[in-house]
Amino acid sequence: MLARTVEVTKRFGDTLALDRVSFDIPEGGVVGLLGPNxxxxxxxxxxxxxxxxxTSGTVELLGGDPRDPANRRRIGVTPQETSLPSTLRVRECVEFVAAHHPDPVPTDELLDRFGLADLAKRQTGGLSGGQRRRLAVALAFVGRPTLVFLDEPxxxxxVEARRSLWDVVRxxxxxxxxxxxxxxxxxxxxLADRVVVLGQGRILADDTVAAIRGIVGIHRVSLRADDLPPLPGVVSVERTDGRTSLLTTDADELVRELVRAGTTFDGLQVQPTTLEEAFLTLTGK
Incomplete structure (x- = not known):
């Protein structure tokens, strides 16, 4: 086990940020953390x-205390917000971080991997927001870490830069x-092999993408119809460009009810929920 929390609670004054969270990170793959702000x-x-x-509970990183420099040296981190020295050039930033690791990725190799080679001589203060973000993510990988944490990377x-980064992560x-x-x-x-859904400081679900959809048990039924009778198990209804989409807990029964009611419809499609729909249902949004 690379890292874990056991019954961890974290308070900021009167605000309860985490409520008895137990969570583990095994070796290999991508763990995705989802949750609203x-x-x-x-x-x-x-x-x-x-x-x-x-505030209470136990946190372990690589078998020890997360604050131990020996453990932290084996991880890479890109926080949600980063501040880079505006007068340093991109290459200088990479080389500065590399100097803190015993076996860093060669600078040219790293710059090329993250699409930063053409920006190597550019001061970070002159980069666009997206370019600075790519650099911040690249810095997490300089030291060949065993475990990488990327917060909203x-x-x-x-779109092109995002999908390029996906390839690096995969x-x-x-x-x-x-x-x-x-x-x-x-x-x-x-990207994720495993999805952990957080809501109000608690873990709401922890499984594969397919299993998260299965927990929710909702399908999307889409069709064209002028009038619809009352239908069983409908969670929400959307109407766009002449089509009606219904999220339902029982797609088979919904279609049977349409036929029993003599409803005239065409273009029927039944699909599993997207992860977004599952996520919104789990978090009560």
Whole structure:
């Protein structure tokens, strides 16, 4: 086990950020942390990397105290917000971080991997927000870490840059472990082997993407119809461009009821929920 929390609670004054959270990170793959703002995702990461102490409970990193420099040297971290020295050049930033590791990734190799080679001589103060974010993520990988924590890594990136970063994460996770938080739910679907859903400081679900959908048990039934009778198990209804989409807990019974009621419809489609729909249902949104 690379890291874990046992019955961890974290308070900030009267605010309960984490409520008796037990969570473990085994070797290999990508663990995705999902949750609305204020769910406790960043707080959980800050405890795991030793930036904060729990109010109660136990936190372990690589078999020991997260605040032990020997353990922290084996991890890589990109926090949600980073501040880079504006006068340092991109190459200088990478080389500065590399100097703190015994076997860093060669600078040119790292810059090329993250699409930063053409920016090597640019001062960080002159970079766009997306370019600074790519650099901040690249710095997490300089020391060949065993475990990487990425907090909202693709915020501010365009589609091409985001998918390029996905490729890096996928490749790295074949040999090591990555934990990431994201508001981009398709990002978690694309990358994560395991999904942990946080809400109000508690773990609401912890499983594969497919299993999270199964926990919710909701399907999307989409069709074209002028009028619909009252239908069983309907969670929500959306109407767009002449089509009606219904989220339901029993798609088979809904279709049978349409036929029994003599409803005229066409273009029927039944699909499993997306992770977004499952997530919103779990968190009561």
């Amino acid at each position: 204020g769910a406790g995702k960043s707080t959980l990461l800050s405890l795991l990397v030793g930036l904060r102490r729990p 693709t915020t501010g990136l365009d 490749d790295y996770a074949t040999r090591n472990t990555v934990v990431l938080t994201s508001h981009y739910l398709e990002e978690i679907e694309a």
